[in-house]
Amino acid sequence: MIRDFLKVSEFSDNEVQACIDNAIALKADQKAGKSTPILQGKTLVMIFEKPSTRTRLSFEIGMFQLGGLAIDLKASDIQMGTRETIPDVSRVISRYADMVMIRSNRHEDVEAFADQSSIPVINGLSDTDHPCQAIADLMTVQEKKGPLKGLKMTYVGDGNNVCHSLIEACNATGVIITVACPEGYEPTMEGGDYAVVHNPKDAITGADVVYTDVWTSMGQEEETQKRLRDFSGYEINSDLMKLAKSDAIFMHCLPAHRGEEVSHDVVESDQSVVFDQAENRLHAQKAIMVAIGGSHV
Numbered sequence: 647m648i649r650d651f652l653k654v655s656e657f658s659d660n661e662v663q664a665c666i667d668n669a670i671a672l673k674a675d676q677k678a679g680k681s682t683p684i685l686q687g688k689t690l691v692m693i694f695e696k697p698s699t700r701t702r703l704s705f706e707i708g709m710f711q712l713g714g715l716a717i718d719l720k721a722s723d724i725q726m727g728t729r730e731t732i733p734d735v736s737r738v739i740s741r742y743a744d745m746v747m748i749r750s751n752r753h754e755d756v757e758a759f760a761d762q763s764s765i766p767v768i769n770g771l772s773d774t775d776h777p778c779q780a781i782a783d784l785m786t787v788q789e790k791k792g793p794l795k796g797l798k799m800t801y802v803g804d805g806n807n808v809c810h811s812l813i814e815a816c817n818a819t820g821v822i823i824t825v826a827c828p829e830g831y832e833p834t835m836e837g838g839d840y841a842v843v844h845n846p847k848d849a850i851t852g853a854d855v856v857y858t859d860v861w862t863s864m865g866q867e868e869e870t871q872k873r874l875r876d877f878s879g880y881e882i883n884s885d886l887m888k889l890a891k892s893d894a895i896f897m898h899c900l901p902a903h904r905g906e907e908v909s910h911d912v913v914e915s916d917q918s919v920v921f922d923q924a925e926n927r928l929h930a931q932k933a934i935m936v937a938i939g940g941s942h943v
């Protein structure tokens with residue numbers, strides 16, 4: 647059976663936890679210099695319709711570490727939807743590669759691609775979801791805090807793609823998540839178990855994990871000024887962090903806009919784990935590829 651990973655919720659709760667545990671094991675193997683070429687001879691095609699640093703590096707280097715090959719197909723070359731239809735590009739790539747990762751402007755395009763694909767499709771960020779990020783995030787929380795069940799996470803900011811996937815990953819692993827956002831910026835996902843509040847101070851008090859993301863995501867640049875006004879008062883700064891548990895960690899998927907959603911000193915503080923998160927993208931992406939692509943012939 648072909649397994650896609652377009653949303654965290656495509657994995658069962660057990661599969662999400664297993665993926666996190668395997669990512670931690672793959673990281674330990676890599677650090678010990680004994681990684682196994684689990685995906686030897688496999689190929690991953692990557693399509694980026696938006697910029698990327700971490701996702702690009704983690705999939706390409708991750709595939710190399712597992713013995714496979716990653717190919718970056720320039721969105722401007724294939725011009726999916728213009729030069730050639732999404733279903734046709736999908737069926738062609740299926741005849742060459744073993745897996746495909748897409749960073750797309752529109753989630754429905756990723757779904758349309760997956761619909762016609764006979765190889766596993768991974769969502770490397772869409773307007774609604776960022777599932778690969780969420781696996782790396784919960785992996786990081788587990789590394790720093792131990793077993794996930796019962797931990798309290800507070801997400802402060804836009805109820806966006808990162809927030810949606812984080813909610814799904816928290817729900818799968820037993821982390822209790824509260825979202826603090828201005829009115830009109832609540833998560834728009836269907837379902838999900840989370841609380842919404844409009845006062846970040848209330849939400850952060852007693853949290854084990856404080857998470858934020860940019861107020862203006864890629865593709866929303868025209869709304870920047872309005873969003874700066876609407877999110878005023880939602881910056882994670884050291885005063886706000888003092889309300890969380892004294893051993894709370896600060897998380898951000900990066901890139902960060904210092905002085906907007908987070909202050910410079912919080913990013914650079916001892917509580918900040920943002921670069922561990924970035925590193926863990928590598929191992930989380932390997933675990934995802936092994937989970938859905940390891941057995942494809």
Ligand code: CP
Pocket residue numbers: 697698699700701702771779899900901
């Ligand atoms: N966090 C994240 O996805 O980073 P990139 O956009 O650089 O890939």
Ligand code: NVA
Pocket residue numbers: 771806807808859860862863864899900901
């Ligand atoms: N919400 C951000 C995440 C970037 C990794 C965006 O979509 O631009």
